[in-house]
Amino acid sequence: MEVAQTPLLDVTALEKQFPGVRALHNVDLTLNRGEVLAVVGENGAGKSTLMKILAGVHTPNAGTIRIEGREVRIQSVRDAQAHGIALIHQELNLAGNLDIAANIFLGIEPHTAGFIDSGQIHAKAAGHLKRVGLDFPTDTLVADLTIGHQQLVEIAKALSVDARIIIMDEPTSSLSQTESETLFKVVHDLRSQGISIIYISHRLGEVMVLADRVVVLRDGENAGELAREQISHNAMVKLMVGRDLSQFYQRNTTEPGSVVIEAENLRTPAHPRIGLSFSVREGEIVGIAGLVGAGRTELLETLFGVTPAVGGTLKIAGKVVHPKTPLEAIQFGIVLAPEDRKQHGLILEMSVRENASLPRLRMDQKAGAIDFGAEIEVATEMVKKMDIKTPGLEQVVQYLSGGNQQKVVLGKWLAMKPRLLLLDEPTRGIDVGSKQEIYRLMEELAAGGVAILFVSSEMEEVLGMADRALVMHEGVITGELARDQLSEEAVMQLATGNKAAA
């Protein structure tokens, strides 16, 4: 390693300007061979933009990129590949209808006169799969793999083009605990094979486990750097937000009010034979913990009328209701901030204003006519209250960073003054600063009498925020834990289906 003093990748004074937004300003970054470099920062700090520039998705306005000391120009994804840089997007880009081997070699199939050399593809693919520790036949359909395994296929794909630098943008945000651990192991293995990795994550715990060095971005600029021995949760947070974030979770439990929602033997279409019973009271924050696939999202979607219940009863404030569409649920005062905000939470091509007002339009209408004044008012207030970073109300939400998008989703529902707020993974992909704001918001809403039911795969979040937790396993509520019974062990026992232990 000492032979080459020049870093593998050396970025200096990078600038990137989007319409109305300066995403990067004077950013420097170096990466050494066989190094795992974590890049952290708040939502909108410019992490993804920087990576997209390295991967040839965006071109910078100024600055230089050197690879092994030689200046290069990366104009396209192909250029990036030629320099050995591969970006694994947060949204996976695999073709589900093709098998693993076909995906790995998509676009670079070895062929003779246009006929694909299947034998070679499968043989080579098997080799790459082995390097990422995935042991499936290479003719398995990608659609049949879990998200975690699909991610490993993406990495294998990067290896197939001889990537020397693999960039992972929030790779664990939709992985289960065990899947994440597999990924960490693969990252370690790749590093020992001399491959350099840039790792972006909002989960600082992961960063501490994995990173050799941490680069922190804030508002599109370098905010600092931490060497291996300096890495700590607090040090990172301090650089990210420029202040101390003590008192992360502030749950001041108050005496809950009357019952807002009560489910009795409620049966969801996903698990039609299992009855679920629980209740949430005014001002109460109830967490639903469990492993990925435990049926938590399905439960929230049934409450919200997306997939109507197939049996059992649901009472809102004592009255039996049966929401069959989200529209009906909203009329009962139930709202949902969904897990997949891009697909379900937002209209990506529409502006902040239009997204903010969408559910409210109906209420502010005058004989069907949109009340444009009220619309602007609602949106302005939302941006202010939620502290959404956007160049203006007319910005298309697609161009907001993940955390700010989530704030738009929450904001549009809060404008509806709900009785029951359903949150599915409310802080997925959200930086620590915004996370704390969302927790503060939950706290505030609960204090105002809103009942909150939230699903979370982050143990800390459940332990920190829930007054009470329901734990689910394979569609069944395996247990209910009051705040004083809440502990990581108790939740894990129930989440893995171990009823007796609780």
Added chain:
Amino acid sequence: MNKNILGILGLFIFIFGFTALSNENFLSAYNLQNLLKWSSLYAIMGIGVAFVIITGGIDLSIGSVIGLVASLMALMVKSAWDPLVAVLVLIGLSLGIGLVHGLLVTKMKLQPFVVTLCGLLFYRGISRWATDNQSMGYGDTATLNSLFSGKLAIGSFGLPAPFFFLVVVAVLAAIFLNRTIWGRYLLALGNNEKGARYSGIGTDRLKITAYVICSFLAGLSGLLFAYELDSVQPAQTGEFYELYAIAAAVLGGCSLRGGQGTILGVIIAAAVIRLLRNSINLLGISTHLEYAIIGMVILCGVSTDEIIKRVVAKRRAAK
């Protein structure tokens, strides 16, 4: 939004000016009146299909609905129906057709292309069967005259009836799309149907509405065509008109992916298409080339649009 219209407006002015300079007959009252009449008819169809296209769907049955309405009108006139009743029944029929399309697309989850392709075949077949595939005329009925003729004279220039229908339709459509919550919902669902549903929008009902509007406007144009042509050929009347309507919508700025469209753009685009046919005639270009020219112009139009969009995006980025 207005940037999208500029391109197509420029195209219109260019062809208009070019033809006017090359042939003095072009600006004659008779020719302009005709041009206005046919452009209006095309625009009414185009606005209808624009609503469906905005939801991300398509309606291929427009031409056949026109043929069906025109044929049945002739039959009804022949069997001495009260013309006003006949018109109301046919409008009702068009609404019903749209409703069926909408239900098949939303409740049965069939693809719009398939549903309306079957409609295209079905309504055409029924027209031919009901009329025994005979050309028919409408005779002379006072009510129809009062409903559909009414020309408003400005000097020697008479504004044709379809133009008035277009003005009413266009104003209502533009208000609906840009000023009402349903218009906003329509745009939202065209962009992201699931996202719209999760925001509490009754997406199925809106989609059905779009198909109903489309078939209604097709039926209305059917009546207007019948009146203008004064006779109907069950096998031909309205044939290919869906393609003109779709072309007008697309050239006018609707994206077939859904979620985008302006009424004014569609109207100008419909006028461009009619204007082209007119110019080809007047300029003495072989009429055999007509389709080829219209095809090329639409292709150039949408390409230019795409290029303008990219340039604008780049300029915005550079700022």
